[in-house]
Amino acid sequence: MSTELHKSGNLLRRLLRQKEIQIFVLLGVVFLLIFNYMPLMGVVIAFKDYSITSGIPGIFKAPFNNFAHFKEFFSDRRFMDLLRNTVCLSVLKLICTFPAPIILAILINEVRNKAFKRIVQTVSYLPNFISWVLVLNLATFFFSENKGVFNEIFMGLGLLKQPVNWLTSPGAFYGFSSALAVWKTMGWWAIIYLASITSIDPALYEAAGIDGAGRIQKILHITFPGIKGAIITVLILSIGGLLGGGMGGANFEQSYLFGNVMNNSTSEIIQTHAFKLGLAEGRFAYATAVDLCQSCISILLILVSNKAAKMISGDGIF
């Protein structure tokens, strides 16, 4: 019986017996072939002189051009700016968005008033559900130089002497976009920590209380170690998506929406550059090459962080 199991006729029979679930899955596989794996093969145009009018066959027929697109990108006078912005913004956003939800979760956990706790939690998720476009619009109302509410209030309080245009000054972009990323993602990621706090054994707190530990000591020695696992998991996830913008996952959207002619030198990243070249200027093959550079750095980061995570916690994404 068991030897027969390996025969191909048997495999076919087994497949036929489960043909329905095979069909369910194959629907998805076909979808992936069309929308993921075919475009993945299309990446070869990064190495070719490709014209979009030649369609899909053209992807394979076009001649290789000896890395001309990559050479052009690396020697672009804006290359260093783009690389710096991409890496700095990603790292800065990770540094800002990673600890914020941990702190928020611990603060929420310290609230004894149930109603207040619920209100804070519900409200803190809200920014996660609105689009970056809406954040841009809110920011325009609040942070523009002319009649921006933020400037009005801070000047009224005497904290600012002159109105600052947060949306267009190049010096403000890094900090400004990191702050918005924190605003948008903090409440959402706190969910994970709050859930893992609830799984901490209450007896630990009681025992610590009997031993005379105060609330700050309980936070440091019970709550914090109790959510360490969740912290590591989230850290792995966000390092994996580092170049995408970390926990907010919105480097592209932020740079695209908040970038303008004035703050271009600090807001433009590799991805927005690729987008503008590709779809706006029609340089498809070159833009693919630029995009590919970003993906390579990204994959490298995921592999490294997964390895590191496995070493630290014995568990990785894959």
Add this chain to the structure above:
Amino acid sequence: MNKVKKTSEDWIVDIVTWGILLIILFITLYPFYYILVASFNDGNDLTRGGVYFWPRKFTLDNYMLFFGKQSWINSLWVSIFRTVVGSALTLVFTSLISYGLSRPELIFKKFYRFLFIFSMYVSGGLIPYYVMLRNLHLLNKIWVYVIPTMLNLFFVLVGISFFESIPASLLESARLDGAAEIVIFIRIVLPVSVPFLATLALFAAVGQWNAWLDSAYYVNADHLRTLAYRMMSEINRAAGAASNQNVDTLVTSPTVMTTMATAMCVSMLPIICVYPFLQRYFVQGIMIGSVKE
């Protein structure tokens, strides 16, 4: 909790926590509230500044203006269409596939799962994808909003671990009765998967409602612009006009800003109405997805 006398440390921790949380509450809520106020305030009056907590010159004109403008109405319908149709497609397609992938007897399971997980991390990037859509003749069609979004890879993984947790005995009895898999899926699996389905529906719907990138990438026709896209292009136009400081823009920009505020309120309304009620589901959902047990 027993009534224990508060120590001074307790007081300090309480005050600090409440203080910080109240500030967070304020900076999270106030921008939305301000937009609501602005949308009910007269446009010219708003530009004089100083409106913070209550409309100074109350008016419904902004809403009349918004709902009277064909371009906004059009975008509203596009967004409604993609939210309803797109979420329905995602819900059916994604849950069906993840159910298939969750079956323990599935042959080639490892290979299939690899295909899905690999796609999550590696993609061809924007341009080859664009070329693909172009050759599928999806560019500049409303279907470009709902067909490529049918499969949500993250929720395939969430779905697999959710469906795996359904007791096998539940499915076994139906299978012995000779029921077809699709019938088992609809009659038995779906009814016990409400938390997963609700989370998926919420995320698909919110994603569709908020979407603007695909409208920027793959669509040129003005009548196919989504609400979010139109908000972006309008605010950029207003900001551009304001920085030019033309005389005529100073006259027209007040109503632009209040119309913007109105559009923002309209686009926020469904989200604010829906998400608090689905809270317990998505809290479960995100836990299944991100924390391995």
